[in-house]
Amino acid sequence: MSLSPASIERPHCGSGSPLVTKLETVAKLTDDDRSALSALCDDPREMGPRRSVIREGERPDHIHLMVEGWAARYKLLPDGARQITAFLIPGDFCDLHVTILGEMDHSITTLTRARVAYIPRSKIDALTERPRIAKAFWWATLVDEAVLRAWIVNIGRRDAFEAIAHLMCELYVRMRNVGLADDHCYELPLTQEELGDALGLTPVHVNRVLQRMRADDLISLKSGQLTIHDYRRLEATSGFNANYLHIAQRAEN
Amino acid sequence: MSLSPASIERPHCGSGSPLVTKLETVAKLTDDDRSALSALCDDPREMGPRRSVIREGERPDHIHLMVEGWAARYKLLPDGARQITAFLIPGDFCDLHVTILGEMDHSITTLTRARVAYIPRSKIDALTERPRIAKAFWWATLVDEAVLRAWIVNIGRRDAFEAIAHLMCELYVRMRNVGLADDHCYELPLTQEELGDALGLTPVHVNRVLQRMRADDLISLKSGQLTIHDYRRLEATSGFNANYLHIAQRAEN
């Protein structure tokens, strides 16, 4: 469902890797930096949907980078309930932190067919010798943290309609930032259950809300393709403000 | 209520600063490192409860470190609702990230009377020249991120009773880690409204749950002092597992 074989052939819309596209929005990179970063995305591993990338408790000697497709960071509760704490899209590191924290405190799974780069820690260490790249990696990590805060607000203080709307806005901006969305339209290959697991809702209720959004002519969502018909209203009703993604100040620095 | 004048006189139980106590659980520090870090906590600013530490949109040239008392990281919604995304206790940096992200995407307020150190960015830059300290700061940042993930799970997938229990366990371990808790007892100077703002609940419902916890003989909570009578049960019912705080592997480096 998620990715046609054709789209697997062309790893990303933009010219460079999604990682480079993303980091260039905040850091001035040299050609040399760019090609070193691009090289990380060479030779990714092909994975099917619902495959484990890394599991809680593991201490890998390499880190993972999304090159294509979607994945989710999640935790399981004793009763089997799942809470997704992040959606990972192309250009996102899965577990940059594990080098310092030692052991994973959560798991990661692909959601769609995906391409994931396995990068030895030594390569990361070499890259972070370059101050510009080190700073860009810091930035990416801190934005991930800002997204977590936004999710807490979303789950804690917004009702289901607002929360789903907010998530759609966030994913739109993030996808556009790696060249995978345009014209208020992008691939959102999540099941209603996965959306619910991210927002603390049941699939039944996610369905109710999506029906209402369609009836309101806010969005279309069909076979993994989301089209936002009234982005202004989606933003307004959910109180979305992209400042926490920290991609606006592209001009400075 | 929060802090007696007497306790203001003795900034922390342990011998060093709370920051040193915390970082030493994960990093081998030299005497030199220790005293450099301790010096950060010298001359903190005294603040009353409910005072703004930093506001959304600000771009400070210094960063803030909690030396004593409690603060909260929060976001306000258009309708005035507040979501707290973190409780800050002694030893916690408030905004280490603002150096790289440029602008605050949320606000921070004291909750109790507090002592907050104002540290010029240059001092931080100098400290992170030392690899051990740089790594320890990284660790602290990444643990903050892990706590955010745990909160998402808490708010998204646990009911009010479990969520409050989980938060009490987390704060117990964190307070103990800076020498401010012992014997399942610590100062928890939060109003029921503040607890609710952290967990996405109303104060009325927080009250209901606390009453039930007292009736069950799980805890006592009176005038800002929490005593956990049955820590095992509190852990078990909330599914608490301290692994995400990453303070267990103290033995290894």
Added chain:
DNA sequence: GCATGTGCCTAACATATGTTAGGTTCAATG
């Protein structure tokens, strides 16, 4: 010593969301 405010507590009632159950569609598979 009275007034004021803040936090705590309780009760009656309202509602968003969960639960259970089952039907429909459609792509994948043998």
Added chain:
DNA sequence: CATTGAACCTAACATATGTTAGGCACATGC
């Protein structure tokens, strides 16, 4: 072509939590 399974969709009913309203206790300040 029939079968299977996943995802989607819907409905009736259950419940955890929110809302509104007000009383109580205690500390603070005049």
